[in-house]
Amino acid sequence: MHRNAPEITFLALSVSDAAEDVIGVIRAGARGYVTKSISTDDLVDAISRVATGDAVFSPRLAGFVLDAFSGSISVASVDEDLDRLSQREREVMKLIARGYTYKEVAKELFISIKTVETHVSSVLRKLQLSNRHELTKWATDRKLV
Known part of the structure; x- marks a missing residue:
């Protein structure tokens, strides 16, 4: 801003x-x-x-x-890529990176599966990643999971 x-x-x-x-x-x-x-x-x-x-x-x-x-x-706390994500996107990203299914993430965060899908798409777009496997590697490399 x-x-x-x-x-x-x-x-x-x-x-x-x-x-x-x-x-x-x-x-x-x-x-x-x-x-x-x-x-x-x-x-x-x-x-x-x-x-x-x-x-x-x-x-x-x-x-x-x-x-x-x-x-x-730590650098992870002030990571510019991480700063692009909303708090909810970070929560979803961390659960996906830990191997949760969309259904499990939805249940854990009390949101719909469609909302999880929307957050995952947004995270992938913002971080310029292609899939949840790349997301898991990205989060692991930054010690977020």
Whole structure:
């Protein structure tokens, strides 16, 4: 997002506090990242601070960002290819790479088989892979499974 519109400043609000999610969003240009557990007052403050140019993170999330840029986080956590995938696509990809069938993935994630197929197609397209075997090798090479 930042590459296409560098003048836009944004704060990410997410349910996830996973390092790879935080780093991916920051690399996309976010000036801050907070989780949905934030209080209303703190959220209003965070939005105001980001609007004036400050960076806003909870202490735990700030640690992820500092670690990523100091080289302490593994390459898999800041992999540009992985950053292209949504959280749900990552979940589907990891299960497929572990050998789950589409039906098993659907049951595990409480989604339809058609939705699994859609996510797998999207993952393969984004990663420029041809099939689930290439996907498994890709995920294994990055120690994601």
